[in-house]
Amino acid sequence: MRVLVVEDDAVIADHITACLGTLGYRPERVASGEDALAAIERQRFSGMVLDRLLPGMSGIEVLARLRAERRLPPVVMLSALGTVKDRIEGLAAGADDYLAKPFDMDELVARLNAVTRRAAPTPPSDTGLAVGRLKLDPSSHSVLFLDRTIELNRKQFSLLAHLMRCADRLVTRGMLLESVWGYAFTPTTNIVESNMSRLRARLEELGCDPIDTLRGSGYVLRSERCR
Template sequence: MRILIIEDDREAAAYLVRALREAGHVVEHAADGAEGFHLADTRDFDVLVVDRMLPERDGLSVISGLRQKGDPTPALILSALGQVDDRVTGLRAGGDDYLTKPYAISELLARVEVLGRRRLGAKEVETVYRVGDLELDRLSHEVKRAGKTIVLQPREFRLLEYLMKNAGQVVTRTMLLENVWDYHFDPQTNVIDVHISRLRSKIEREAGPPLLHTVRGSGYIMRAGA
């Protein structure tokens, strides 16, 4: 799943990011409410994990603002305020679950997974992408071509997932830097070229016609056929 953590405590956030990534999720982090609202409003996530007390914009305001814009993404609220009235206020602001600090990471992971299943069941999100005979399962993280399993590293999987999600459309280098590497600047390296080359060698080795095409001067496109 794609998860956004909105948490201003950088040590706590780093721990959450690491734990969720180790569980196989794709995770982004925002350090304040304004940045978190912008990311949640402009990108597609399966679950939001939102601290209640945040600089710039508090967590409940972030969630209620998203609800007002029609965004139904499930949100788990984290807070040191654990009284009944506090939890009720959080849920009425648009939260889907409420977890009081300190918490066990195992419980947080379980709650995130429950919210993710609820999201997939309610939205009918496309969980399997297909381009030609290439298939990527977002939930199991399995990639197959012509029925044969292809083993990818986490970054390669995320790169392929984004390309296949946008199959038939040109994906620019800037789009890849922002959505796969979480860079909002040009690192002036050949990191994209290296990963594209590795990915292409894996998905097209001993397989059928090319599926990952370079569009000179623009970027890349996933499609079956020339």
């Protein structure tokens, strides 16, 4: 997933882009509002991390311009201005979420995933869900890869369906707990890890190993391994 990072503080920008890069994102960094507009003119981004207090054109002005031109990607706005009034202004200008500095990188990633997930079109069902040659059949709870087919149990099927919908994007443990088990909290058990281990073993029976574990962050299903 390509993400535009708009931040004039070099230390913060380096930290964000480095962390996003290790998590499988493709971050592009710019340091001004004008450069952000130019980047979006030439490239489509799945999300944007936007500092509010930029030299020259402010983050609020960037949002207004992109919204007027209907080119506004999902945005998490960052700012040292963290009052309720400041947050409301940022959200009203077009930001999908607002995070006050200093911030925790794990929280930024979670919020970025949330806003991009909400912006993505939701398929009406799992019918026809496929990534490369990896295909799901909801009628039989089976998965097909090349010329082989195996059946999955309900949880394994739901896990794989979620990962396939978010192919090449980070899926956190919390996201899986909420979508597959319906938990709005994080239990102390290793329920995700144990089910993911069984799912991997089943996929290996097909000769397919598309899931990466990003320790402390979550999972990514790599589309290039499904060809």
